[in-house]
Amino acid sequence: MTLRAIQLTNTLSGKKEELKTSQPGKLTFYSCGPTVYGLIHIGNLRSALVADLFFRYFQRVGYEVIYVRNYTDVDDKIILKGHEENLLASEVAKKYTLEVEKDFAVAGLLEPTHKTTVTTHIEEIIVLIQKMIEHGNAYVADGGEVLYSISSFPTYGKLSHKRIDDLIAGIRVEVTSKKRNPLDFTLWKPAKLGEPSWDSPWSKGRPGWHIECSAMASRWLGDQIDVHHGGEDLIFPHHENEIAQSEACSGKEPFVKYWVHNAFLTLSKEKMSKSLGNVFTAREFLTRFSGEVARYLLLSVHYRSMIDFSLETVEQALNALQRIYEAKARAVELKNQSRVRSDLRAESMWGSFAASCEKARMEIDENFAHDMNTAGALAALFSLIREFNRTLAEPFAQATPSAVLAAQELIRIMEEEMGSVLGIGRLVPENALKDFGRIRASLSDIFQDSYVKEKFRERLSENAIQIAIEARIAARNAKDFAKADFIRKDLESQGVLIQDAPTGTTWQYK
Ligand SMILES: [Zn+2]
Structure with missing residues (x-):
C-alpha cells in the first residue's frame, strides 16, 4: 500500500x-x-x-x-x-x-x-x-x-x-x-x-x-x-x-x-x-461556547501561525460553523426528499457541481498533506458550499436524482474529508444550529460579564500612555490646565490611572 x-x-x-x-x-x-x-x-x-x-x-x-x-x-x-x-x-x-x-x-x-x-x-x-x-x-x-x-x-x-x-x-x-x-x-x-x-x-x-x-x-x-x-x-x-x-x-x-x-x-x-x-x-x-467552536477557532488557523483570541475571532468561528451547518441542513433535506423527477437543466448543473466536489476533495487533500494547511482546506470547503447554495437557489434545481447525489457527496466531504481530520461538521445540523443560536443569543451577555470584559479589554499600549502623559506635562507647563485635566480623564476612561509625585508622573492599569 x-x-x-x-x-x-x-x-x-x-x-x-x-x-x-x-x-x-x-x-x-x-x-x-x-x-x-x-x-x-x-x-x-x-x-x-x-x-x-x-x-x-x-x-x-x-x-x-x-x-x-x-x-x-x-x-x-x-x-x-x-x-x-x-x-x-x-x-x-x-x-x-x-x-x-x-x-x-x-x-x-x-x-x-x-x-x-x-x-x-x-x-x-x-x-x-x-x-x-x-x-x-x-x-x-x-x-x-x-x-x-x-x-x-x-x-x-x-x-x-x-x-x-x-x-x-x-x-x-x-x-x-x-x-x-x-x-x-x-x-x-x-x-x-x-x-x-x-x-x-x-x-x-x-x-x-x-x-x-x-x-x-x-x-x-x-x-x-x-x-x-x-x-x-x-x-x-x-x-x-x-x-x-x-x-x-x-x-x-x-x-x-x-x-x-x-x-x-x-x-x-x-x-x-x-x-x-x-x-x-x-x-x-468550553462552558460559555462549545467544543466545536473551540476546535474551529483553534484549528482553522495554520498550526505554525499565531492566533489572536478575541470577541471578533470567536464570532468569526461561529459564523463559519453556522455556514457549514446551514448548508449541511439543506443537503440533508435534499437527500431525503421523497418525490424525485428528472430535469435536464438540473442534471447539467449538478453535473458541474459534482466536478467541483471532486476538485474540492483534491484541494482539501492537498492542503492537509502540505504541512497541515487547515486554512487552505477550509477555503476549499467554503468555495464548494457557496457553489452548492448558488445551484440550489435555481428554481428547477431541486428534486432531481443528481441533486440527491450532490447532497450526499457534499455531506460526505464535510463529515469525512474535512470532519474526520478537523473534528468539526459531524453533528446533526438542527442540533448544532440550535446551539449556535444559544451561544449567539448570549454572546453579548457573555461579553458584558465583567470577568470576560476584563479579559477582552483592549488596553492602551504603554507607548500610547507615555505619549499622553508627555502631552499632559506639556499642557501643564503651558498652564493649559483644562487640557491637562482632559487628558487625565480621557486616560482614566480608557482604564489608565495616573498619579503625580515629586519624582514625576506614574501610571497603572485600572
Ligand atoms: Zn515533554
Whole structure:
C-alpha cells in the first residue's frame, strides 16, 4: 500500500520535509502534555488540539499510529498547589488530571494510545540517568543531585538552532550553582522535607522535568521516534534537553525524525501567560461556547501561525460553523426528499457541481498533506458550499436524482474529508444550529460579564500612555490646565490611572 505523501515543517532542519517513517505504514508519535496543577488555559488547549489534529490525520491517511501523551504529575508547581489547597501532591495531580480530561473530552480529543505519567515511570527514569552517568553525560553533585553535562554533547543547540554561547548569555546563572556549565540541567533532585520522593542510587528525590519525556518515549515508542510535537515554547530548553538525554542514552541519532511545533495564542493581541494575568481557561471557553467552536477557532488557523483570541475571532468561528451547518441542513433535506423527477437543466448543473466536489476533495487533500494547511482546506470547503447554495437557489434545481447525489457527496466531504481530520461538521445540523443560536443569543451577555470584559479589554499600549502623559506635562507647563485635566480623564476612561509625585508622573492599569 502506498501512503499519501505528506510534507511537514521539521523544526530540526527548519525546512519542509517529506514524512518517511522508520517502519513503512507505522508511525510513532509523542506529544508533551500538561502539568496537572490547575485548569489548562486555551493556549494549552491549542497544543492538545494540534496534537489531536496530527493524530487524526496520520490515521486518516492510513498510518497505524502509536500516540503517547503524558501528564506531568510531579513538579514544583504541583507541590506548591498542594500547600495552597492542603492536599498531597499526588492528590493535586489526580484532581487536575480529571479536570483536564473533562476539557479534553468536551473539545472532542481522541484518546491517545497511551496516556502516561511521570510517577509510573520512575524506574525507567533511574535506568536512563544511570546510563548517562556511565556514558559520561551526567554527573552527581553534592547532596545527591544529578546534572546533565552539556559539554559532553557537542550538538547541543541543534533543535533551537542556537550556539551554546548565545544560550548561556540568555539564562540567569545562580551564584550558588553546582553546575559545571550554566546550561547543565537537573536530571534528579533530592527532595526537601515533606516533598514526594523516591529512592535512587544518588538521593531520595524526584526526577527533573525533561527526563520524563525521554523515559516515556523510549518505554512506549523505542529509542527513535517518528514525530514529536509540542508548543513552540518547549523547543528550548525542554526538547533540546530531550534530544541530549535520549541520544546520549541510546547512542542513536536522531532521537526524533520530525519535530513539529505549534505557535502561541494571544489574547486581544497580548501573549497569554499566567504572569501577565490574562489567562483564559479552557473551561471558561468550553462552558460559555462549545467544543466545536473551540476546535474551529483553534484549528482553522495554520498550526505554525499565531492566533489572536478575541470577541471578533470567536464570532468569526461561529459564523463559519453556522455556514457549514446551514448548508449541511439543506443537503440533508435534499437527500431525503421523497418525490424525485428528472430535469435536464438540473442534471447539467449538478453535473458541474459534482466536478467541483471532486476538485474540492483534491484541494482539501492537498492542503492537509502540505504541512497541515487547515486554512487552505477550509477555503476549499467554503468555495464548494457557496457553489452548492448558488445551484440550489435555481428554481428547477431541486428534486432531481443528481441533486440527491450532490447532497450526499457534499455531506460526505464535510463529515469525512474535512470532519474526520478537523473534528468539526459531524453533528446533526438542527442540533448544532440550535446551539449556535444559544451561544449567539448570549454572546453579548457573555461579553458584558465583567470577568470576560476584563479579559477582552483592549488596553492602551504603554507607548500610547507615555505619549499622553508627555502631552499632559506639556499642557501643564503651558498652564493649559483644562487640557491637562482632559487628558487625565480621557486616560482614566480608557482604564489608565495616573498619579503625580515629586519624582514625576506614574501610571497603572485600572
Ligand atoms: Zn515533554
